[in-house]
Amino acid sequence: MALRQLDRIMEVLESRQQLPELLPAGVWNSALDEEIAALDSLPGAASKAMIALKAGLHLCNDSLDKSHSYSQEIEDDATGCYWHGLMHRMEGDYSNAKYWFYNAGAHPALGTIGRNAAQWLSRMEISAKAEGRMADMLQEMGRQQAWNPALLTDAVALQESGRAGEDTREILQHLQQLELAGLLAYSRDAAASGNR
Structure with a gap:
């Protein structure tokens, strides 16, 4: 993983001054969305851990559609299910969100x-x-x-x-925000260790 590229994305997300909306109306930073998408070219980008991390990074950038696409790729993974649920909550589909939280089970985060x-x-x-x-x-x-x-x-x-x-x-x-940050930290650690 190109840690410098990922560190930059994380720094930008952490620099966000205002708390994200409960139901975001649009992408927070479109340029950042492109940087997150560029992670697809890294070695190991197709691992479940990296896909979950990209789902999380996009969701923390209020990019619900892109996050959804990634989480749908790993619906058999607890972290993918958790990101999937968060995305549905942030779009206002509460019953679907709870379905995915149930599928995530007792997630380690x-x-x-x-x-x-x-x-x-x-x-x-x-x-x-x-x-x-x-x-x-x-x-x-x-x-x-x-x-x-x-x-x-x-x-x-x-x-x-x-x-x-x-x-x-x-x-x-x-x-x-605490929930997103906690799951993002878990996802980053999992992607860095290559465990899943």
Whole structure:
């Protein structure tokens, strides 16, 4: 893997100033999409780990269609299923997202994502920003030992339905960003080690 090329892509994604939208309307950086696509020419680009990494990089760039194409290539892989589910959540197809999360099973990244989310949520005043079902879901996310992507999907669906206050949107965006970053780190490590 050309680490310099991948490091540059990661740096650009990490430099993003605003949190990605829950339902992005378009690609964040089209030039970056081209750089990610250029990873196809690297040795080992056809491995499941590299395909999953490319699905993740495109999704972190809000390039849902390209991410979808890659995740569809590895539907028999837990990481591919997880990226597939995230893509469907970000397009607003919540039941399809939950189907793919179910297929991903107990993914190894769920523990790390869950701990990071719980730690971040422990610093939040949830009761001051959320009420009712949304507050319950956020509190449950804060107690999880392992991340439950379907629970965040339900919270995003509630937010997008208009039945939750706008104060919770940024919380959900931050949780989704933590989830994307956790799965991207897992995918990068898997691609670098060549294990799958």
